[in-house]
Amino acid sequence: MKNNVLALFFLSFTSLVFAQNKEVLFTINDNPYYTDEFVRVYKKNLDLVKDDSQKDLDKYLELFLGYKLKVEKANKLGLQNDTKYQNELKSYRNQLAKSYLNDSQVTNALIEEAYERMKxxxxxxxxxxxxxxxxxxxxxxxxxxxxxxxxxxxxxxxxxxxxxxxxxxxxxxxxxxxxxxxxxxxxxxxxxxxxxxxxxxxxxxxxxxxxxxxxxxxxxxxxxNRGEVYVAHIMIMKPATPDAELQEKAKQTINDIYKKLQQGESFESLAGQFSEDKSTASKGGALQRFGSGQLTSQEFEDVAFGLKEKGELSQPFQSQFGWHIVKLIDRFPLQPLEELKVDIENKIKRDDRSLLITNSLAKKLRAKYVIKTDAKLLVKTKKAVTNAFYEQNWVIPSSNEFQAALVTIENNKKLTALDFLEFVSSQQKSNAKTRPIQNLTNELFEKWLDEQVITYHNDNLENEFPEFRFVMDEYRDGLLLFDLMEKEIWNKAKNDTIGLEKFRLDNIKNYQWKERMDVDIFSSTDEKVIKKAQSYLKKGKSIDFIKQKLNVNDKINVIVKSGLFENDYDVLPEFAITKTGVTKIVAKGNYFFVTNVKEIKPAQPKLLNETKGKLVSDYQQFLENNWVDELRKEFNIKINTTVFEKTKKQLQ
CATH class of the missing domain: 3.10.50.40 (Chitinase A; domain 3)
Structure with a gap:
């Protein structure tokens, strides 16, 4: 449900349209809302709306204003301070930011390199x-x-x-x-x-x-690349002692099992009875699918990959673990790059080569931003790190000079010498071995600075990339709106039984049953069969009796649908029913029908439990419509009509 609500407010980046200039379109309690957002959202959603009235700019302004009123209400109630909301927003931002914290050129090159090697x-x-x-x-x-x-x-x-x-x-x-x-x-x-x-x-x-x-x-x-195979095996383990008699007994056992397989006995059953690989015996001998180099037995791999047809069996063979018979269940060739791309990228992120991406991004960001370092303070700071680091008992020395700015990024992000020393302290458990200590502190400073530059970049994505800011603003408002609607409308509509019943009575004409009939509808493709059914019905025979008489020799000649249906249901209008009893026979399509009408109920209002789904939906809409009117009274709204008219002309 949340996804559906949020989807109304944001799409892919490529659909965003930006206005060059912005003016205040309206204010809500003196909070300004600008023309650029209105134009962008209108254009973005223009092709989505099915109701032409929503394309009307005057009506769209009303929708947009209503949306912003709800967001203002959510903020007024403090919903933005809810921990669950903040965590969900943070999670979404982290996901959205990934593409901005990645050197796509290096990543794509590594993906292509890895796939070529995987061949x-x-x-x-x-x-x-x-x-x-x-x-x-x-x-x-x-x-x-x-x-x-x-x-x-x-x-x-x-x-x-x-x-x-x-x-x-x-x-x-x-x-x-x-x-x-x-x-x-x-x-x-x-x-x-x-x-x-x-x-x-x-x-x-x-x-x-x-x-x-x-x-x-x-x-x-x-x-x-041979891809992967999915096989099952039966194993007789190698005797624990180098006894020739026991060796021969193991070999004889596997040969006897092989003969049983050739006689048509079930592989899975024999694996369960005789396989000494206890981890797979209960599963019919099935192993996890594997590729080359993933098993410790080269002999086993070669035999498994040598099987070509599903269900094919190997002859008994010996590995360092014992004797085996292998059955091929399935083969999996290397998939196309398009299908493996996401998996390869995830592997790269867990692999040493991920450092190539991070280092490349950090290098580009260092060139992009103005970074100033206090050289004298850096020398003093590095000297504060001693060989005690290697024993993991180095302690940051107490000195006020380390409170000074060591690095400044873009004249607005200041990082102190203490920040760096705290990072050094956190690295003691990493078991770093670089020596002497001067070399280690040089490495750590470069690593720390890379991390800080990337963090700065991440923290400033909204300022550097308008499309990122727009999507985050929309998602932020969308989440707030969902929580607000759930609190003020959806839960109330579901749980307010008195309000629901009053709404039903006030709008009773919308919740009416048509004339309904309690009927048994018999159908058959054979007119003779349906005539027999009609005859039995007129004699008062039961449904079970009729089905027993007409459905013979495992052939279903007649089927029955029973229930209370409105008079326009399915084939009922064809009978022109005015009274209870057995009807005439009618034909429709390839079927013949006869109906036994047991009761006719007149048109009447639906009870609450008979229309609750539609009633709750309608009540929600009613509450929301009235709620927006209430919000208009609660907040002070000022629309700049001159600016709106100018915006309309630009859009038209």
């Missing part, structure tokens, strides 16, 4: 030399030189996988020799993904840095 899967191995993000230069250089030594050994002909097993500091390398299998976009950290997709098949990358340390990788293969 392919890369198989790669890597070697990792670990080094912390904020390591000292000496430690960073040591790790880098270690990686250079490994590269020299590769260039001299040593096998990549052997070196990975020997030197890589990835804990899994000893077992998998650095092999990561196939993966696609968003499966690895962004710098790693970049290196994987930019390195040719068979080649080794240059050293690159992630938050884990230095890597090199070797690309073994690149193939088209």
């Amino acid at each position: 392919y899967e890369v198989k790669a191995s890597h070697i990792l030399v670990m080094v912390e993000e904020g390591a000292l230069p000496a430690d960073t250089l040591k790790a880098y030189n270690k990686m250079l030594d490994i590269i020299k050994r590769i260039e001299s002909g040593e096998a990549f996988d052997a070196l990975a097993a020997k030197f890589s500091e990835d804990p899994s390398a000893k077992e998998n020799k650095g092999d990561l299998g196939y993966f696609s976009a968003f499966r690895m950290v962004y710098p790693f993904e970049n290196a994987a997709y930019k390195t040719a098949v068979g080649s080794v990358s240059k050293p690159f840095r992630t938050r884990f340390g230095y890597h090199i990788l070797k690309v073994a293969d690149k193939r088209m």
Whole structure:
């Protein structure tokens, strides 16, 4: 309901029309309302209204004035101070502001890049030399030189996988020799993904840095994305001990199950009985749909993706977990970009690459706004941060000089040195490692300033973008109007039983039953059947008796509709009914009808409970119409007729 109300007041940005000049059109208790808003709203809604009277400018002024009177009343009642209202308005603003707090050019480029990568899967191995993000230069250089030594050994002909097993500091390398299998976009950290997709098949990358340390990788293969599969499986687990007899027993069990499947037994039933994967057995063996690289078993993935037809079964096969039989339920190829765009953008926002968007926006805003920094105070402020930060026990020193403005944005937003130091204090738990402390404070200052510039931009969207301000004003008024209408009109109309009954009696001519008939209407496509029904009715036979006699051999030859209907209902006018009893037979369309009229009720007023839906709606409209008249008396209204006439000429 709220959406319908609010939709009357705002549309998409593209429909907004702006006036170049504005004058006061009218005042309500000395609060001015301007011609630019009136013109904009009139033009915006011109194609929406179906009632031509609303296109009449004099009548539209009355509607607009009534709307603003209600908003004034809402503010007078203090509805704008309601916490629920404020939270809803804040939530809407945050949603609306997203497109203004985003570098669309960078975002779109990242979306396109990610989708192009999602078309392919890369198989790669890597070697990792670990080094912390904020390591000292000496430690960073040591790790880098270690990686250079490994590269020299590769260039001299040593096998990549052997070196990975020997030197890589990835804990899994000893077992998998650095092999990561196939993966696609968003499966690895962004710098790693970049290196994987930019390195040719068979080649080794240059050293690159992630938050884990230095890597090199070797690309073994690149193939088209296989999409996702939805499969079920039956699993007999690998024996806990390397016992040949138990191994053979497990293999025999899976083979016996496979034979049962070939004999036509239900996969789901056998999975429930025999599968030792307890998390899926009760669901017929069904797994969550998955893509390449999402399972820890390459053998399982390859078999699952090797199935082509829905319902197709694999032969029994072995993985590191045990023996399996897999059934294909469905396949899901990569969807078009248009269908994945929103999902990709959401993934980008949760991914390392989101920093590219934030940094790009901050860079543009820094160039856009006039930002002044007190250089001397900045030096003193940075020196106040000590190595105690790394132990998370640094305390902001007490000094009045930190109350001074450190940064000024556009000459109206002042940020003190204390503001920055409080930000530094909040970052202690982030476990930042950058050293020495001077480098860390430099990083933190740039991060803080970026955040402050973006915050300033967000806080000033209404001032910088007229279309944003207009939409927010309309939404703000629309929310207030909804809450006011709910309080003053809708709830009152629903709950004021005495008022409803009085309104019904005052307007009784609008709530009348026509002549009504209590009838059983028999219909059939066969005239002979309907004649038999008529005969039975004249003999006083019941509906059940007639249906039992005429609906035979599982064939429905006659159907019956019973009820109290007004005299113009459906086929009733065809009978020209004037008395009770069995009627003549009439034909309409492909059907034949006969009716048993049990009672005829004269036209009469509807009771309150018989017309409550329409009555409440009409009463609401009545209350609202009278309410606007009352509001006109409550508030002092002054319309500038000269300005209105000039505005009319411009619009006409």
